[in-house]
Amino acid sequence: MIRIFSHYVSKTAFILLLLEILILLLSATLTSLIWLVDTSRIVHAGDIYLSALAFALVMVFSMSTLGMYQHRSREDIRNTLLRIMPSFALGFALLSLLIRVIPSLHFGRASLAIFALGAIGVLLARLAVFKSSESTLMEGRLILVGDGALARECMDLAASKIGFHQFTVVGCIHVPGEPCCVPASALLPAEPSLLAMAQRYDAQEIVVSVSDRRNGAFPVKQLLECALGGVRVIDAATFFERESCQIRIDSLQPSYLIYGGGFDQSFVRAASKRLFDLAASAAIFVAALPVMLATMLCIRLEDGGPVFYQQERVGRDGLPFNVLKFRSMRCDAEGDGKPTWASANDSRVTRVGHWIRKLRIDELPQMLNVFRGEMSFVGPRPERAYFVEQLKLQIPYYNIRHSIKPGITGLAQVRYHYAASVDDAVRKLQYDLYYVKNNSLFLDLLILLDTVQVVLFGKGSR
Known part of the structure; x- marks a missing residue:
């Protein structure tokens, strides 16, 4: 394992990423050059290399969002092939949109050949890397x-x-x-x-x-x-x-947190995180605006109740704030006034609520909390004060997660399912502690990519 900006990354996965970028670059460059020679067209060399770079980066982004570089993605050749096909289909769609924005990016009639050669190259590279990683030498x-x-x-x-x-x-x-x-x-x-x-x-x-x-x-x-x-x-x-990517509570000594490094709270980190929060939230808010408007209409039509739901949560340094969500439960979900853990197949969830929770659409209004500075885009999920008081008494080091702003998404959300008990809270805290200790812009970007996959496949929702 190697550390990149404090985050642990597998050497094998890092080598695979570099190898695939090289393969995709060569596939796009060589195929474009052969097509140009065959058609005797004149195109500036810079445009060819820029197009090849765009192709490689878009393909890597597409494979990342579908989990092909994820921590648990060591697979056989069949599963790899099944992941490559939708990844390249998504990449083709994204690249088509990008070409409309930047007309200088073009591949001519060589597009299909580039995608085919790139897919074959990635498949062979993964086969070689997977086999070598299983070797006793590695x-x-x-x-x-x-x-x-x-x-x-x-x-x-x-x-x-x-x-x-x-x-x-x-x-x-x-x-x-x-x-x-x-x-x-x-x-x-x-x-x-x-x-x-x-x-x-x-x-x-x-x-x-x-x-x-x-x-x-x-x-x-x-x-x-x-x-x-x-x-x-x-x-x-x-x-x-x-x-x-966990800091296990049962093996944790206070000295490890004190002398183990990390916990970057510098001005540079705070400024870069705030810029990332604003940029990511603004981009997703604009992109998701049609979905949000449709969600508001569906909630209103289902039972005529309020569209939004505000709930007090515990933020940085233990300070309370009101988190904003689309309402996904009945209006009388907590009629007795006692907070209750959400459970699988919770009867309080409405029909519209089932789908917006599954696709994480109910979290989208929290962009406003980010704009107000109450939340970050990435961080530990904010919990209700009622549960926080219980968990602080039962779980050591629980309050450490409140040393930074809570987030709309986080490492625990992309690595573990929805918390519905104290045991679940312990497991999620171990991921939260890792993030608090090793947080960086690099880790935020990785979590953002994993979040796309969680939304696409509906993982971890209740």
């Missing part, structure tokens, strides 16, 4: 120091095979005082030193997954020897942050 090998519950969670994460980056847990080292929670077969026989054990099993990394490091059995000197001997040593919190 696989990371690690040893866990500890055999308790935390070590078991690390093993489960390795077994889940999330994303392009693959790694194998060679085994666990027993630490006295830790209750054993891993299979006996996962325990490694004792060696004179951790460094000797890492060299014997060809492990490049040691993950410290011990809950209590204060007892005398914790091998501090041996871990230092490993670090000096060229074997990378990290703790479980860093491992979870890197591999799953």
Whole structure:
């Protein structure tokens, strides 16, 4: 894994992205040049290269919005082919619109050949990268120091095979005082030193997954020897942050948040985020205006009730504000005055509400909250004060999510389904903590792309 603006990105996925951009550029450039030579037409070279660049960027954008670079997108050739077809269809539509805006972009009669060659090139590139990523040469090998519950969670994460980056847990080292929670077969026989054990099993990394490091059995000197001997040593919190884009509460020490870096609240970050918020909100507001007007009409016609719904939520620094949404539930949804978690197939949701929640249209009026500065476009979702008071008592570090502005969309929204319980809130908080710690304009753009896919496929709605 590599870090780009504090966000962890798979090396394999990054190489795949660069390789596909190169393939798409070459496909467009070579096909255009062959067509021009064959027809003896005279076109400026700059226009050819600009058209090729536009083609490559539009195709990559289309594949990104349909999840082809997503964290869980390692697939077989059949699923890849099924994703490429709609991605290139979307790219063709977007490129056609772009050509109308910028007439200097053109491909002539070579358009179909460019798209066909590009699709074949992307398919072959993905086949090669997927096969190489499954090779043992690309696989990371690690040893866990500890055999308790935390070590078991690390093993489960390795077994889940999330994303392009693959790694194998060679085994666990027993630490006295830790209750054993891993299979006996996962325990490694004792060696004179951790460094000797890492060299014997060809492990490049040691993950410290011990809950209590204060007892005398914790091998501090041996871990230092490993670090000096060229074997990378990290703790479980860093491992979870890197591999799953979560800061796991059960493995979190306060010192990790204090000394772990991140939490950028500088003037440059604040200014760039505000500009991004305004630009993204304005563009989507203009593009979605016809949808919003149709939604207002449908809500009004269904039951004659109010179109908008205002609800008090907790914002930055715990300050309350009123969030604006399209009404998706009956007017008497909380007739008893007691806030209630939304559930799957909630009977309070209207027929129109079912669809606008599924497509996230009900969130669109929150653009006004962004313009007023109460929300960001990307950030932790704002929660109601009633639930916040409960969750602060039950979940450690919950209040950290209020150190930045809440968002219309966020990492938890694109990675996890709708929260409907305390357990769900814990899982979403782990994504929120990752975002608060590692937020950047780069991560905001990635979340925005993932949000498009969530809206298109209706993921995570209730």
